[in-house]
Amino acid sequence: MSDTPILSIRDLTAKVADEDVDILKGVDLDLFKGEIHAIMGPNGSGKSTLAKVLAGHPGYEVTGGTVTFHGDDISELEPDERSQAGIFLAFQYPVEIPGVSIANFLRTALQARLEEGEELDLFDFQDELMARMEMLEMDPSFAERPVNDGFSGGEKKRNEILQLAMLRPSLALMDETDSGLDIDALQVVSRGINRLHEENPDMTVLIITHYQRLLNFIKPDKVHVMLNGRIVRSGGADVALELEEGGYEDYRTAEAEAIAEAEAEAQEA
Amino acid sequence: MPVNDTIQDLGLDEYKYHFITEDEPVFRSGRGLNEKVVREISAQKDEPEWMLASRLKALEIYNAKPMPTWGGDLSKLEEVLDQIYFYVRPQEKMERSWDDVPPSIKETFERLGIPEAEQKVLAGVGAQYESEMVYHSLKKEWDDKGVIFDSIEDGLKNHPELFREYFGTVIPAADNKFSAMNAAVWSGGSFVYIPKGVELDTPLQAYFRVNQEQMGQFERTLIIADEGSRAHYIEGCTAPMYSTESFHSGVIEIVVKPGAHFRYTTIQNWSTNMYNLVTQRSLVHENATMEWLDGNLGSKLTMKYPSCVLLGEGAHGSIMSIAYAGDGQHQDTGGKVIHAAPNTTSSIISKSISKGTGRSTYRGLCKVYEGAVNAKSNVECDALLINDTSRTDTYPYIEIEENRSNIGHEATVSKVGDEQLFYLMSRGMSEEEAMALIVRGFIEPIAKLLPLEYAVELNRLIELEMEGSVG
Numbered sequence: 001m002s003d004t005p006i007l008s009i010r011d012l013t014a015k016v017a018d019e020d021v022d023i024l025k026g027v028d029l030d031l032f033k034g035e036i037h038a039i040m041g042p043n044g045s046g047k048s049t050l051a052k053v054l055a056g057h058p059g060y061e062v063t064g065g066t067v068t069f070h071g072d073d074i075s076e077l078e079p080d081e082r083s084q085a086g087i088f089l090a091f092q093y094p095v096e097i098p099g100v101s102i103a104n105f106l107r108t109a110l111q112a113r114l115e116e117g118e119e120l121d122l123f124d125f126q127d128e129l130m131a132r133m134e135m136l137e138m139d140p141s142f143a144e145r146p147v148n149d150g151f152s153g154g155e156k157k158r159n160e161i162l163q164l165a166m167l168r169p170s171l172a173l174m175d176e177t178d179s180g181l182d183i184d185a186l187q188v189v190s191r192g193i194n195r196l197h198e199e200n201p202d203m204t205v206l207i208i209t210h211y212q213r214l215l216n217f218i219k220p221d222k223v224h225v226m227l228n229g230r231i232v233r234s235g236g237a238d239v240a241l242e243l244e245e246g247g248y249e250d251y252r253t254a255e256a257e258a259i260a261e262a263e264a265e266a267q268e269a
Numbered sequence: 270m271p272v273n274d275t276i277q278d279l280g281l282d283e284y285k286y287h288f289i290t291e292d293e294p295v296f297r298s299g300r301g302l303n304e305k306v307v308r309e310i311s312a313q314k315d316e317p318e319w320m321l322a323s324r325l326k327a328l329e330i331y332n333a334k335p336m337p338t339w340g341g342d343l344s345k346l347e348e349v350l351d352q353i354y355f356y357v358r359p360q361e362k363m364e365r366s367w368d369d370v371p372p373s374i375k376e377t378f379e380r381l382g383i384p385e386a387e388q389k390v391l392a393g394v395g396a397q398y399e400s401e402m403v404y405h406s407l408k409k410e411w412d413d414k415g416v417i418f419d420s421i422e423d424g425l426k427n428h429p430e431l432f433r434e435y436f437g438t439v440i441p442a443a444d445n446k447f448s449a450m451n452a453a454v455w456s457g458g459s460f461v462y463i464p465k466g467v468e469l470d471t472p473l474q475a476y477f478r479v480n481q482e483q484m485g486q487f488e489r490t491l492i493i494a495d496e497g498s499r500a501h502y503i504e505g506c507t508a509p510m511y512s513t514e515s516f517h518s519g520v521i522e523i524v525v526k527p528g529a530h531f532r533y534t535t536i537q538n539w540s541t542n543m544y545n546l547v548t549q550r551s552l553v554h555e556n557a558t559m560e561w562l563d564g565n566l567g568s569k570l571t572m573k574y575p576s577c578v579l580l581g582e583g584a585h586g587s588i589m590s591i592a593y594a595g596d597g598q599h600q601d602t603g604g605k606v607i608h609a610a611p612n613t614t615s616s617i618i619s620k621s622i623s624k625g626t627g628r629s630t631y632r633g634l635c636k637v638y639e640g641a642v643n644a645k646s647n648v649e650c651d652a653l654l655i656n657d658t659s660r661t662d663t664y665p666y667i668e669i670e671e672n673r674s675n676i677g678h679e680a681t682v683s684k685v686g687d688e689q690l691f692y693l694m695s696r697g698m699s700e701e702e703a704m705a706l707i708v709r710g711f712i713e714p715i716a717k718l719l720p721l722e723y724a725v726e727l728n729r730l731i732e733l734e735m736e737g738s739v740g
Contacts, residue, residue, distance in 0.1 A: 099710030
């Protein structure tokens with residue numbers, strides 16, 4: 001692991017584009033090459049917002065702070081530029097694209113990464129696609145189905161992991177990848193992520209989850225607790241276990257105290 | 270979503286694919302439409318008396334009929350019609366040269382991936398077409414089977430009885446104002462006859478035939494598919510149609526005899542100053558099948574509703590259409606199915622895309638006459654809006670006189686969603702690539718029915734059209 005983080009977030013604040021109130025209220029986070037981090041938090045804590053902001057979702061507006069990726073400020077980059085720079089977001093709610101097969105979709109995405117005039121080798125592509133689908137226990141016919149159209153929850157999430165495998169990002173943001181999965185699907189998906197991380201130990205992974213159970217299958221190097229738009233606790237894998245036992249209540253109390261303190265300070269000043 | 274200026278920079282939206290050539294026609298009628306013009310056309314074509322009489326009668330009908338007030342905006346059309354030449358006989362020899370074709374047009378061809386030999390033909394400068402050999406061997410096959418595939422003028426000259434038996438029987442001059450106009454001044458188009466029981470594997474492509482004649486502004490096509498025959502006719506192509514004129518009004522008549530199976534595919538991409546008002550209709554006899562596959566791109570206003578009149582028991586009609594309305598364009602399209610016999614079935618699938626200030630209208634009719642028991646019809650129309658300024662309307666007319674029938678209608682309107690775009694862009698596609706992929710997916714159910722080369726061209730064209738669709 002190198003000394004400079006591949007992703008560095010400083011005092012990041014962000015809001016929904018049409019609204020006034022910040023959802024992210026000053027997030028600080030450093031991810032080093034190859035690390036697996038998990039951000040946990042209750043609904044509405046801002047963890048999914050963080051993932052979308054990092055991927056450049058146009059529905060959110062950054063109101064302050066910085067995000068550097070591989071040392072470059074990415075706050076002005078479009079989502080496609082971020083993707084090409086190596087950021088991948090596995091969606092919590094993958095979007096349906098009727099009439100576009102998974103194979104066609106992935107081909108277009110990979111072709112978009114090539115220089116003008118360069119053509120994707122379709123035979124290599126096909127071989128890799130089939131191998132990756134096998135790894136994720138997907139039937140080969142899956143490649144010809146329209147993207148997420150009529151998919152079950154589990155199929156959608158597998159499809160996200162398939163894209164992760166095919167696009168080989170340096171940073172994978174997994175937004176509630178475990179939601180809506182039964183235990184079998186959860187195992188397949190987490191095996192897939194582990195396998196990809198073994199193949200490419202330089203790949204950095206940020207897992208965003210509400211529940212601890214995904215972390216039974218994927219061992220994080222660090223766990224952060226997010227509450228009300230801030231990271232309120234960071235530590236090792238044991239933090240997840242703390243949460244499992246105490247829930248988010250302890251943190252809520254701690255945070256309320258911190259806020260009261262900050263407000264009191266502000267008033268004094 | 271703001272509309273980018275780049276499309277104007279590329280010159281693709283404004284007078285798209287449009288260029289002007291200094292042609293010197295052998296014969297040109299005066300401006301506007303009158304009896305003198307009609308007589309001149311008929312004389313130039315050396316037609317029999319009955320055809321002249323038919324043209325003159327049609328002119329009377331045209332003059333008597335008011336301009337339609339439904340559909341698209343035709344309020345400026347009178348001015349256009351006063352200015353146009355209703356007949357220009359093609360030059361004996363092409364005088365344009367490839368060097369005269371503007372680089373921008375050549376680039377469009379390049380980007381559509383059209384081979385150079387075909388580009389020349391499309392640009393109207395090709396006297397020699399490399400697939401001429403292909404054409405000749407096909408022509409021999411057709412001749413051997415007794416298939417007639419001629420220009421409409423040669424059809425009248427060489428097969429006068431067959432011609433007269435069917436001409437104007439599917440779409441009489443009095444059908445509507447523009448069918449009357451066409452019947453008065455028609456010029457160019459195809460005459461096709463498929464004999465009983467003959468099946469053709471290779472589509473009849475108007476493209477082969479018209480490469481040296483150029484499509485007329487008032488094209489007239491008459492097709493007779495005799496009993497038990499099977500054929501596919503392809504008209505136009507996705508490559509842009511060049512016309513210095515701003516009005517096109519075709520009439521396509523098709524007779525599908527008992528047990529025959531006929532498909533008519535047309536994809537047209539008109540320059541954006543064009544009024545394109547076309548009447549296409551087929552009479553479908555007992556146990557016969559008629560399929561219209563219709564793609565409309567470009568033009569200022571297109572009004573076109575391919576129709577199937579299901580005359581015989583067990584007849585089947587199918588209409589599938591794609592319409593693309595870019596900035597300032599109005600595609601008023603759809604289809605009509607008329608069930609006039611028992612056990613007839615039909616389906617209409619219509620997909621439209623509106624971009625920028627484009628407007629697409631689905632206008633369809635499903636009519637079931639009393640006695641057409643067990644008639645089944647299913648209509649599905651889907652509209653896709655690209656920008657907030659894009660518009661779509663749906664006018665499904667359903668007239669049912671027979672209770673023992675089953676009619677279904679489904680309409681959807683969707684807007685290219687921000688979430689869809691974000692999803693695709695987060696995989697590395699540019700906004701334009703993402704948009705093009707969504708649109709391609711939308712038309713896929715119809716595009717997959719096209720011959721491969723057409724589908725490929727259509728996809729490339731959609732990509733070109735999507736450039737500048739985003740800001």
